[in-house]
Amino acid sequence: MTATQTLAEARATGPYLASGEQEKRTKRRNRRIALALVIPGIVGLAVSFLFPLVYMIRMAFNEGSGNGIVVETFTFSTILDPLTDSYYWKVTADTFLMGLVVGVLCIVVSYPIALFLARTQSKWMGLLLAAALAPLLTSAVVRTYGWMVLLGDDGLVNSTLLGIGLIDSPIRMANSMSGVIIGLVEIFMPYAILAMISGFGRISTQLEEAAGSLGANKAKVFFRITLPLSLPGVLTAFLLVFVLSISTFVTPRLLGGGVVQVLATEIYDQATGLLNWPFAAALAIILLVLFGAVISVYQALIKKIGG
């Protein structure tokens, strides 16, 4: 007893007390090391991320007339321009609706795969998971190209439908909003699956077993237990897909064939075609605001359902 006490005392008063000053010095030294470690990263992000973003926002307060002519000023007229033009209201509404529809459909087709992957004990689990996520590692350009082949007038879907006599003339799917939506649903499935799998992981299977043993059938267990408990994961997946959809450029550009105009394609046309940079920046800000609004709604909802 006394031995340990003296040991503790020795610890408290001995070398450690003497090194109180030293401890402060090590703390200071550690802070310097940490600073040295984070500075390259901060510089990298400042150059490739923060500064371009701030510069872009500032650009929206300039005046532009196309062909790269920018009048350095501070005005709200460029930002207000698209808001007073019914065409851009339509583009913004189309972008929003596209995100909504893609989000909902993507959840519907991804939910079964996510539930299956979260619950299966199959020895093929690794392979099936890889098959669900591998498309993520393939360029969006390649996958959009695949959908152009599938949905074109001579594509697989149309020639099959024509072949079995269901339709007389090809349905227009490529170069239309419906084609873009089909393509985007598939392209964002891996994200939705990933987000929902981690949501399912938090649901205890004991609850489902309990309900089952108390007499609920499979459908009842699903609708009363599994589905409500998986809502936070579903909501996260929806948000992710929505946010990705409204900012995507490649698929609307290629599958839309110039007919589908969303904010992203409009930004590209203004920036590289007409070279009206302030206006392109104004459209980008609209997109950012849409982004922020949806994320705040999501956070409020998640708080409400207690995710």
Added chain:
Amino acid sequence: MTTTAPVPFRKKFAWGGLAFKTVVVLAYVFLLAPLLIVFVISFSSNRYLSFPPEGFTFEWYQALPQQTQFIEGLQTSLLTASITTVIVLLIAVPATLAIDRYDFVGKAALSGLFLSPLLVPTIVLALGLVLVLGPLGLTNTYTSIVIGHIAITVPYVVRTTLMALQTSDTSCEEAARVLGANGTTVFWRVTLPIIRPGVIAGAVMAFIVSFDEAVISLFVAESGRPTLPVHVLRYVENSADAVVAALSVILILFSVLIVVIVERVVGLKNAL
């Protein structure tokens, strides 16, 4: 003894199970359809993208080496993706180490900053980059592509490295320090070998994201240094033959190979 009760339950379960399995299979078919179709069409002898295939051919694969723009694009993509990966590792791994192992003011804000580029639409970032790099005369250079790809790849390396650091056991590091190793030695001899799988996964993800990225490259380097995805995008816009299908199959096999490697090294779920 209680054999009578479970039987009807299991019967119902089997029907529900079958329906569920069918839905899962259909969802998988939908998910993999574009990749499968690209594979089929790359061997089809049809002049234009159409169905059904009239014959089998290797023509599109043989035509690939003559498509010099794809070869140039591939060189540009490989070079810029490699440089991007090296730079991002050099800046992100030390920063992550500081975030996890050291205490300082603004730590939470900093880790938020390092993950935030994924929360900004790529097209918005691409516009900002071209506005900044244009006046500096840096557009259409390798530099512009690398700068553009740093921000969007940093989060992947930070995430995987952070996960490796958080789950690692620090007792070896303490032991090394007690035995007299200084900070640099501890990092290279102890910490880095422990977190290596996470760092490798992050590096692989950074490389793939940079290699596949089309939008930023399109904005900052479309006319001067188009990367492979930019060349493919342009080709697909203008022509309707299956050369791109052949190229896509090669790229898909390349991704599959990488997925297998990542799965072996760290597990796919942790890397994405």
